[in-house]
Amino acid sequence: MRGWWFRDLSHHRRSLSSKYRLFGDCTDAYTFRFVRKFGFSASPRSTQMPRFARDETQMRMCSTSCANLSIETVQNDCPVSDMLIDSFGRMHTYLRISLTERCNLRCQYCMPAEGVELTPKPELLTTDEIVRLANIFVSSGVDKIRLTGGEPTVRKDIEDVCLQLSSLKGLKSLAMTTNGIALARKLPKLKENGLKSINISLDTLVPTKFEFMTRRRGHEKVLESIDASIGLGYNPVKVNCVVMRGINDDELCDFVEMTRYKPVNIRFIEFMPFDGNVWNIKKLVPYAEMLDRVEKRFGKLKKLHDHHTDTAKSFKVDHFCGTVSFITSMTEHFCAGCNRLRILADGNFKVCLFGPSEVSLRDPIRNGIDDDGLKEIIGAAVKRKKFAHADMFQLAKTANRPMIHIGG
Numbered sequence: 001m002r003g004w005w006f007r008d009l010s011h012h013r014r015s016l017s018s019k020y021r022l023f024g025d026c027t028d029a030y031t032f033r034f035v036r037k038f039g040f041s042a043s044p045r046s047t048q049m050p051r052f053a054r055d056e057t058q059m060r061m062c063s064t065s066c067a068n069l070s071i072e073t074v075q076n077d078c079p080v081s082d083m084l085i086d087s088f089g090r091m092h093t094y095l096r097i098s099l100t101e102r103c104n105l106r107c108q109y110c111m112p113a114e115g116v117e118l119t120p121k122p123e124l125l126t127t128d129e130i131v132r133l134a135n136i137f138v139s140s141g142v143d144k145i146r147l148t149g150g151e152p153t154v155r156k157d158i159e160d161v162c163l164q165l166s167s168l169k170g171l172k173s174l175a176m177t178t179n180g181i182a183l184a185r186k187l188p189k190l191k192e193n194g195l196k197s198i199n200i201s202l203d204t205l206v207p208t209k210f211e212f213m214t215r216r217r218g219h220e221k222v223l224e225s226i227d228a229s230i231g232l233g234y235n236p237v238k239v240n241c242v243v244m245r246g247i248n249d250d251e252l253c254d255f256v257e258m259t260r261y262k263p264v265n266i267r268f269i270e271f272m273p274f275d276g277n278v279w280n281i282k283k284l285v286p287y288a289e290m291l292d293r294v295e296k297r298f299g300k301l302k303k304l305h306d307h308h309t310d311t312a313k314s315f316k317v318d319h320f321c322g323t324v325s326f327i328t329s330m331t332e333h334f335c336a337g338c339n340r341l342r343i344l345a346d347g348n349f350k351v352c353l354f355g356p357s358e359v360s361l362r363d364p365i366r367n368g369i370d371d372d373g374l375k376e377i378i379g380a381a382v383k384r385k386k387f388a389h390a391d392m393f394q395l396a397k398t399a400n401r402p403m404i405h406i407g408g
Contacts, residue, residue, distance in 0.1 A: 080141030083379035086351075088387050090338055094309070095142045097130060098345040099161065100150040104181050106215035108244075119346045127157055129365055131164045133343060136371055136378070142341075143172040146199075150345065153182045159189045166194020173197060177240070180225035181218045187225070191232055198229045199238040199267075204248045205255065213247065226264065236265040236322060243290060244271050244283045252290055253297045259322030267312055269327040272354075287313070287328040294324065308337040329354075335388035349378065351385040 084092045101118050125133075134145060145165055152158055153176075166174045175197035176190070183200065202222050204210050210219040229237040239258070243249050255266045271284050295301055301315035304323065311334055312325035328334070342350040347362025359381045364374060 081375075081379075083375050084137075084141050084341075084382060086382050086385045088385075090336075090385075091141070092339050092341050092351075092382060093142050094144045094146070094340045095134070095137045096146045096148055096340060096342045097134065098148045098150065098343065099130070099152045099155045099158070100124070101345050102154050103149055103151040103179070104154055104216065105151070105179050105218070108213055108215075123347075123362070124345050125343075125347045125362055127161055127164070129347065129362065130161065130343075131168075132365070132371075133361060133374070134165055135168055136374055137341075138168045138170045140375065141170075143170060144175065145171060145173070146175040146177060146197075148177045151179050151181070152176055153178055153186055158186065159193050162190055162195050163193040166196075175199065177201070178225075179214075179218075180222035182221075183225035184221065184228040187228055187232060191234075197238070198234050199240055200226055200229065201240045201242075202226070203241050203243075205251055205258075209248065226262075230263060235263045237263065238265045238267055240267050240269060242269045242271055243285045245285050246283070249285045249290075252293050256294055256298060256317065256324055259317065259320045259324060261321055264322040265314070265325055266322065267325045267327055270330040272329055284330060286331045287326045288331070290326060291315075309339040310334070310337070333388070341382070349381055351381055355386065357381075357384070 080091050080093065086092070101116070101124075134142075138145070147158075147161070147165075149155075155161065162174060162176075165171065173196050174194050176195055177199040178201070180200040180202065183198075187195075187198075200222065203213050204219075207219040210222075211217055226237055226239065239255070241248070241255055243252070252268065255268070258264055259266055268287075268290050270287060291301070298317045301317060301324065304314040304316055306312070306314055311329075312327050313332075314323055314325040316323045338352075340353075342353065343361065344350060344358070347360055347365070348358040349361050350358050359377060361374060361377065364377060369377075
């Protein structure tokens with residue numbers, strides 16, 4: 001039986017035709033946006049299509065919408081190699097590279113209390129291997145690279161890595177996600193060497209709670225790094241906050257208050273399951289609940305425009321300097337617009353954060369493979385990418401690496 005979404009789709013068909021002409025057929029355009037908003041089902045019945053797509057016609061409509069969007073983007077923006085386009089037409093132009101598994105914090109949602117076994121240094125990618133792989137991706141159409149870890153600033157040659165990567169022809173943005181402990185003193189050189197965007201992790205504004213959540217000291221250093229980033233002209237400075245019920249969910253409005261006078265983008269992240277972080281549904285604070293709490297304090301938030309590949313739903317409090325975003329990986333995920341790929345510190349290639357599948361790029365490199373051979377391996381892995389990740393309960397049962405191994 002056709003549900004409300006199909007009637008609504010038919011009702012708006014004519015009015016949407018001119019607004020979404022860029023995407024081709026207006027039915028596909030509306031479906032694509034519906035897919036983004038309502039997410040996907042990972043049950044066998046859905047065949048990893050959107051949960052409302054139950055018959056062949058609707059399933060074809062959903063897959064076509066993603067393909068149409070990607071193809072037109074390829075034609076209208078910059079050339080993107082087929083290597084980066086998956087079987088659903090999604091174009092992957094964003095590469096996350098983990099530079100190290102080491103970290104100077106021990107965050108509860110990232111690793112178990114006893115820590116994790118680190119990969120021996122000889123088995124990690126060298127700087128030359130990182131730059132070679134990055135060049136292959138950028139020359140194929142990737143225009144954004146984000147450096148992660150572990151903690152990327154603990155790598156001794158981080159400034160040189162930034163310089164070499166920012167010099168790659170075709171790269172538009174070099175970003176970094178960091179815990180901020182050592183950032184303030186390194187940031188001037190990093191900016192000089194081409195670092196264009198900063199995400200700083202901060203899960204609490206209370207120093208004693210910071211020590212509990214990270215199992216280390218350093219709260220003041222993180223705040224100093226946020227201010228240093230603002231002082232050097234980064235705008236916005238993105239602040240990542242993983243929200244966990246009973247631990248830091250009472251600070252939502254305090255974080256939003258930071259946006260009153262500072263050009264920061266507070267990004268509230270739903271607690272996600274990874275090996276060793278003792279994920280529990282009771283700790284999850286859903287996006288809808290977070291938004292409701294914030295609006296009870298600050299009034300109705302202004303919804304900002306999100307790009308179809310954005311992971312965050314962004315808002316603004318009227319007259320505030322900064323913005324507030326919600327990353328809803330668990331309750332309203334965003335697989336339809338996914339454009340992200342990952343290279344781990346040990347050289348494994350991962351096409352989905354929550355997918356257990358990995359393929360080594362390090363081993364073929366050290367066995368003498370040429371760039372064309374690497375492109376074949378990368379392209380084959382991208383083509384195997386699933387349409388959507390499993391739901392949160394299935395993810396909690398699925399073996400995956402700790403977040404510190406994958407890269408934040």
